[in-house]
Amino acid sequence: MLDCIIVGGGPAGSSAAYHLSKAGRSVLLLEKSALPRYKPCSGAVSPSVAQWFDFDFAPAIDSQIKRVRYTWKLGDAIDAQLETDPIWSVRREVFDQFLIDQAKAQGAEVKDQTVVTGIAQTGDGWQVNTAHGSFFGRYIIAADGAKGPMAGWLGFPAHKVREAGVLEINTEAPVQDGAFSFEFGLAKNGCLWSFPKQQGYSIGVSSFIGDSLKDLKTPLQKYAPEFGATFEDGILHTHPLKLWDGNWPLHGERSLLVGEAAAIVDPLTAEGIRPAMFSGVMAAKAIDQALNGNEQALAGYSQTIHENWGADMQWAQRIAAVFFRVPKIGYRVGITRPTATKRLGQILAGEISYADIANRVIKRISTSFIPGMGK
DSSP states (O other): EEEEEOOOOHHHHHHHHHHHTTTTTEEEEEEESSSSSSOOOOOOEEEGGGGGSSOOOOOOOOEEEEEEEEEEEEEEEEEEEESSSOOEEEEEEHHHHHHHHHHHTTTTTTSOOEEEEEEETTTTTTEEEEETEEEEEEEEEEOOOTTTTTHTTTHHHHHHEEEEEEEEEESSSSOOOOOOEEEEEESTTTEEEEEEETTTTEEEEESSSSOOOSSHHHHHHHHHGGGGGGGSEEEEEEEEEEOSOOOOEEEEEEEEOOOOGOOOTTTTTOOHHHHHHHHHHHHHHHHHHHHHOOOOOOOOHHHHIIIIIIIIHHHHHHOOOOOOSHHHHHHHIIIIIIIHHHHHHHHHTTTTTTHHHHHHHHHHHTTTTTTTTTO
């Protein structure tokens, strides 16, 4: 009987595996794909994640970015420098594998190409069934992403899933002086973004309110030339995106949800890697405590995520609801302000919260509806 079985080898699952294994617990991580595996994702990671680990992330970082560029319908450009540490740009097949390797070095067992076909409760834990046999664990962590079946099998409520796109473009020459770029105005109820790699770009697009975009291709076709490329130069990947939509219980009977399986994705920026890793770290702590006899540890995990992340996401969601309904006004009175990039960097670095700025941002955008009030 294993102490914990983790289903899903992304940043949330591997972070949990690392910390549980480091604590001396027996861990099995099951991943359906062959490792290393590509994951559609733009790949921006806040360096603040390093505080939760005791190893150097340098081998997993593709590039470090200090510049940010914003445009409105490809014009009215704003270029700015982050005042915080550079944001990491990563390739997920490298970054995710690096985390898995760290977990394995601590003693975690990893089985890839292992699809979970079902689960069942046993007297003192869980039976996890796969095509390669059944495994038994006292606790289970669902880390299988936005469309993984684990949350449903465990009895958790469903959340809205929208479709996003990532156009992966490789370049022959190294990218010089790259910037995190954001385009507002070409995607209804959402935006586009481009995160540079050493030799290429990951260009993403999604809506953030309302329904999924019906056409992902057209805005990407218009945006790609901004980076000296065409849509045909890249490969379009679509992927599910499950944005945070409220504080829900993330624990069940000897089970926890982490990462995008738990809708732990920023509803304003779609940042998912940092909160996924945080949830994995906190899940490992909770299960370690539960194994030590703390009967409230799993409920404490839900409370920790709600208080330390979800409470602030309420404010992010409110900003998104206002901004993406009137993005032109939001861009004019919000993005173009000199403090916008400073605040973005501080939020990604964990130095300030959305709660610190939300009322001012919402008021600024809302009063612009009233003649004379937005001047």
